[in-house]
Amino acid sequence: MSVVNIGLIGAGTVGSGVIKILNQNKDIIEKRTGVRLNLKKIADTDPDRKRPVRLPKKKLTTDARELIEDDSIDIIIELVGGTKIAKDFVVGAIENGKHVVTANKALLAHHGKSIFALASKMGVEVGFEASVGGGIPIIKSAQVGYAANNILSIHGIMNGTSNYILSKMTDEGSDFDDVLKLAQAEGYAEADPSFDVDGIDAAHKLSILIMLSFGIFLDFGKIHVEGIRGITPLDISFAGELGYKIKLLAIAKSRADGIEAGVYPALVRMGTQLADVSDAFNAIYVVGDAVGPTMLYGMGAGMMPTASAVVSDAIQIAKEIGSYKNSPGKANNSIPRFYDNTKSRPLIKMSDTTNKYYLRFQAEDRPGVLGKITGCLGRKGISIESVIQKGRHLGGGDVPVVIMTHEAREKDLLSAIKETNSFLSDKSKTTFIRIEEVQ
Amino acid sequence: MSVVNIGLIGAGTVGSGVIKILNQNKDIIEKRTGVRLNLKKIADTDPDRKRPVRLPKKKLTTDARELIEDDSIDIIIELVGGTKIAKDFVVGAIENGKHVVTANKALLAHHGKSIFALASKMGVEVGFEASVGGGIPIIKSAQVGYAANNILSIHGIMNGTSNYILSKMTDEGSDFDDVLKLAQAEGYAEADPSFDVDGIDAAHKLSILIMLSFGIFLDFGKIHVEGIRGITPLDISFAGELGYKIKLLAIAKSRADGIEAGVYPALVRMGTQLADVSDAFNAIYVVGDAVGPTMLYGMGAGMMPTASAVVSDAIQIAKEIGSYKNSPGKANNSIPRFYDNTKSRPLIKMSDTTNKYYLRFQAEDRPGVLGKITGCLGRKGISIESVIQKGRHLGGGDVPVVIMTHEAREKDLLSAIKETNSFLSDKSKTTFIRIEEVQ
Numbered sequence: 107m108s109v110v111n112i113g114l115i116g117a118g119t120v121g122s123g124v125i126k127i128l129n130q131n132k133d134i135i136e137k138r139t140g141v142r143l144n145l146k147k148i149a150d151t152d153p154d155r156k157r158p159v160r161l162p163k164k165k166l167t168t169d170a171r172e173l174i175e176d177d178s179i180d181i182i183i184e185l186v187g188g189t190k191i192a193k194d195f196v197v198g199a200i201e202n203g204k205h206v207v208t209a210n211k212a213l214l215a216h217h218g219k220s221i222f223a224l225a226s227k228m229g230v231e232v233g234f235e236a237s238v239g240g241g242i243p244i245i246k247s248a249q250v251g252y253a254a255n256n257i258l259s260i261h262g263i264m265n266g267t268s269n270y271i272l273s274k275m276t277d278e279g280s281d282f283d284d285v286l287k288l289a290q291a292e293g294y295a296e297a298d299p300s301f302d303v304d305g306i307d308a309a310h311k312l313s314i315l316i317m318l319s320f321g322i323f324l325d326f327g328k329i330h331v332e333g334i335r336g337i338t339p340l341d342i343s344f345a346g347e348l349g350y351k352i353k354l355l356a357i358a359k360s361r362a363d364g365i366e367a368g369v370y371p372a373l374v375r376m377g378t379q380l381a382d383v384s385d386a387f388n389a390i391y392v393v394g395d396a397v398g399p400t401m402l403y404g405m406g407a408g409m410m411p412t413a414s415a416v417v418s419d420a421i422q423i424a425k426e427i428g429s430y431k432n433s434p435g436k437a438n439n440s441i442p443r444f445y446d447n448t449k450s451r452p453l454i455k456m457s458d459t460t461n462k463y464y465l466r467f468q469a470e471d472r473p474g475v476l477g478k479i480t481g482c483l484g485r486k487g488i489s490i491e492s493v494i495q496k497g498r499h500l501g502g503g504d505v506p507v508v509i510m511t512h513e514a515r516e517k518d519l520l521s522a523i524k525e526t527n528s529f530l531s532d533k534s535k536t537t538f539i540r541i542e543e544v545q
Numbered sequence: 546m547s548v549v550n551i552g553l554i555g556a557g558t559v560g561s562g563v564i565k566i567l568n569q570n571k572d573i574i575e576k577r578t579g580v581r582l583n584l585k586k587i588a589d590t591d592p593d594r595k596r597p598v599r600l601p602k603k604k605l606t607t608d609a610r611e612l613i614e615d616d617s618i619d620i621i622i623e624l625v626g627g628t629k630i631a632k633d634f635v636v637g638a639i640e641n642g643k644h645v646v647t648a649n650k651a652l653l654a655h656h657g658k659s660i661f662a663l664a665s666k667m668g669v670e671v672g673f674e675a676s677v678g679g680g681i682p683i684i685k686s687a688q689v690g691y692a693a694n695n696i697l698s699i700h701g702i703m704n705g706t707s708n709y710i711l712s713k714m715t716d717e718g719s720d721f722d723d724v725l726k727l728a729q730a731e732g733y734a735e736a737d738p739s740f741d742v743d744g745i746d747a748a749h750k751l752s753i754l755i756m757l758s759f760g761i762f763l764d765f766g767k768i769h770v771e772g773i774r775g776i777t778p779l780d781i782s783f784a785g786e787l788g789y790k791i792k793l794l795a796i797a798k799s800r801a802d803g804i805e806a807g808v809y810p811a812l813v814r815m816g817t818q819l820a821d822v823s824d825a826f827n828a829i830y831v832v833g834d835a836v837g838p839t840m841l842y843g844m845g846a847g848m849m850p851t852a853s854a855v856v857s858d859a860i861q862i863a864k865e866i867g868s869y870k871n872s873p874g875k876a877n878n879s880i881p882r883f884y885d886n887t888k889s890r891p892l893i894k895m896s897d898t899t900n901k902y903y904l905r906f907q908a909e910d911r912p913g914v915l916g917k918i919t920g921c922l923g924r925k926g927i928s929i930e931s932v933i934q935k936g937r938h939l940g941g942g943d944v945p946v947v948i949m950t951h952e953a954r955e956k957d958l959l960s961a962i963k964e965t966n967s968f969l970s971d972k973s974k975t976t977f978i979r980i981e982e983v984q
Contacts, residue, residue: 123835251857252682382817396562397680397843403839403840404838414693414835415836417692445577
């Protein structure tokens with residue numbers, strides 16, 4: 107039995123989960139893997155806050171450097187979050203020859219390239235299974251399971267808060283603001299929900315999957331990111347009538363001339379696996395040229411699921427350390443190799459993508475308006491699959507006109523919308539949502 | 546770039562897929578992993594049969610021993626199938642210090658224990674991602690992704706042929722025999738479909754997942770296995786009315802006193818992820834104490850998906866060989882450690898399990914029959930959730946009586962059925978199907 111010493115920096119929710127797993131599943135982990143994970147030290151700035159687990163006093167410190175400088179510690183688990191002090195800890199640990207496990211998607215999205223380069227130089231591992239999809243084993247699958255494939259596309263529901271809000275809006279016909287308040291009260295959304303509902307968290311995760319799948323280091327600010335604040339019960343209801351649900355998707359597609367990447371709400375057809383991912387669940391739908399369509403589903407956040415991923419990384423690294431105790435500094439076989447395809451596979455602008463669209467116009471209810479709208483679309487080469495025009499029986503006033511298009515260039519769509527807005531009574535109501543036909 | 550030499554034994558459908566991937570995705574694999582997989586030799590008893598790829602003549606032999614005895618070959622890929630000659634090849638390769646990759650579930654279900662023990666002794670790897678769920682990365686997930694968890698249950702749709710047949714029966718209301726013939730004509734079922742439709746293939750796969758998840762080596766003959774030949778359109782239709790689909794599930798559940806394991810058709814609630822796994826797709830739903838419910842979904846068979854899994858194993862082993870070229874015989878860190886829990890966690894008899902049941906009786910349409918049936922159930926302590934009795938308006942003759950029970954011991958259920966059969970007009974029609982409430 108080889109014993110591997112762990113230093114845990116950050117004993118908040120996920121950190122408490124890690125401590126809990128290492129206690130309660132100690133025996134099964136040792137039996138299954140042949141390694142003992144010994145939690146040697148824990149650093150937290152607030153040792154006295156209320157936690158679901160008791161912290162062993164003698165292992166506790168408020169100074170993370172103590173762990174980073176402790177020669178007996180093999181693996182540092184970083185659960186501080188953010189991109190500043192967490193970066194210092196991670197870089198410091200790697201520079202001191204320690205393996206690192208982190209759940210920090212923001213850190214890897216912004217500084218992954220330099221961190222992995224440093225780890226590779228130092229011959230240490232960086233485990234980051236917990237950074238995407240909580241306990242869902244998507245990182246290992248991207249690194250190993252799909253390694254034989256040319257990845258064609260990724261469609262991820264990777265933010266539990268947004269998916270929870272959209273699910274509630276769909277089930278109950280409620281407004282975004284009302285559901286957000288409810289989600290905040292229930293602990294499904296943060297006091298400042300921006301990272302979640304504005305798509306930033308999902309974009310962090312997407313950029314990690316793009317690194318693994320395509321070998322591309324995206325300039326994070328260049329990813330097209332839309333959140334769900336603009337989604338209305340009206341659009342959810344029309345989408346339902348048309349056989350679709352609205353989901354916040356993180357999407358990457360491989361094209362001959364580059365990579366499309368974006369986070370945005372999209373219509374997905376009911377009855378498909380992705381459409382059925384409800385509440386706070388996550389799922390990542392990956393299509394490879396050999397494996398075909400696959401999907402991994404589970405709880406994308408939370409204390410225990412995220413801790414499950416953190417500990418699985420620690421176990422894997424510990425097994426490697428155990429196997430090569432006599433060859434230190436050589437256990438670097440599962441460090442992702444970041445072949446850099448960034449130059450040869452540029453990020454494609456959203457305006458150069460081709461999609462099917464759900465469009466909703468707020469139009470005066472008088473003869474000829476529908477004709478004018480479809481005329482604008484037609485002139486830009488956008489062909490229409492179906493139209494819903496409701497509320498004529500109410501007589502007069504504005505009515506919503508919903509149009510589903512066939513595949514069209516986004517550039518052309520935006521140009522057509524500019525034109526329709528010139529004659530619509532309330533152009534602020536014009537809405538377009540992309541349609542993703544996944545399996 | 547480290548070059549690793551591969552010997553491929555068996556160039557049938559999946560073998561052809563492996564050759565195709567190694568050709569077409571050579572560059573991406575090398576970039577992504579830093580290893581070159583060199584297909585050095587191919588053995589097949591029938592080199593001239595029609596294949597979707599061309600076999601390079603000079604690499605070809607009809608004698609698999611040539612590969613096993615070739616000192617320059619690092620990894621043997623065994624795609625012969627069956628448990629006899631394939632076993633000789635696998636054992637021979639391991640004894641010669643070669644790593645092995647296999648898709649052979651029957652071999653591992655029957656001889657896994659001795660094969661893994663030998664591999665462990667020889668310090669070589671055995672990769673078997675392709676043995677369960679085709680290209681779905683379930684094996685690596687069970688070995689690594691869920692390693693921190695105490696696994697609570699597994700529910701797998703792991704036989705594509707059966708799932709295809711049940712999906713068609715559900716969509717079209719057709720009989721088993723008719724759909725089977727269609728499936729055979731379309732290539733979804735073998736001429737002898739027994740392995741697939743009688744649950745044996747799914748049981749092979751289940752026993753592999755049980756090894757990984759619970760550390761239990763099942764005596765294969767003791768797993769409870771039922772196939773789908775007895776499923777009728779009538780039961781599918783009643784199940785649908787009650788909000789369920791019928792799926793062939795491979796199930797393992799952890800109990801304090803042991804492990805439940807079985808392959809049988811079961812009712813799963815519509816709108817859940819498992820119920821929506823249609824056609825030839827596979828999915829494995831795993832619940833861990835930390836990670837919670839997870840599901841992995843994809844194509845469970847076929848040339849390219851299975852080859853994707855085979856090549857992913859070869860890549861992983863090759864990366865390890867590459868990292869430790871100078872320490873031969875040490876690269877055994879990912880060999881599953883088969884802690885043997887078999888004695889402490891016995892297989893529980895089906896009669897000692899507790900389930901909810903769908904029951905269908907063929908009863909004479911006269912007053913009192915329903916009362917007699919429910920009386921039998923009541924005396925055995927089986928309580929009823931709902932009843933459907935159809936066809937009374939036809940007057941006279943036999944009618945189906947469908948009963949959904951609450952949780953009951955299978956022993957009690959069988960005893961109640963014995964009693965009802967004593968007074969039913971056609972006891973051969975009495976049907977019971979377990980209900981699995983998954984998420």
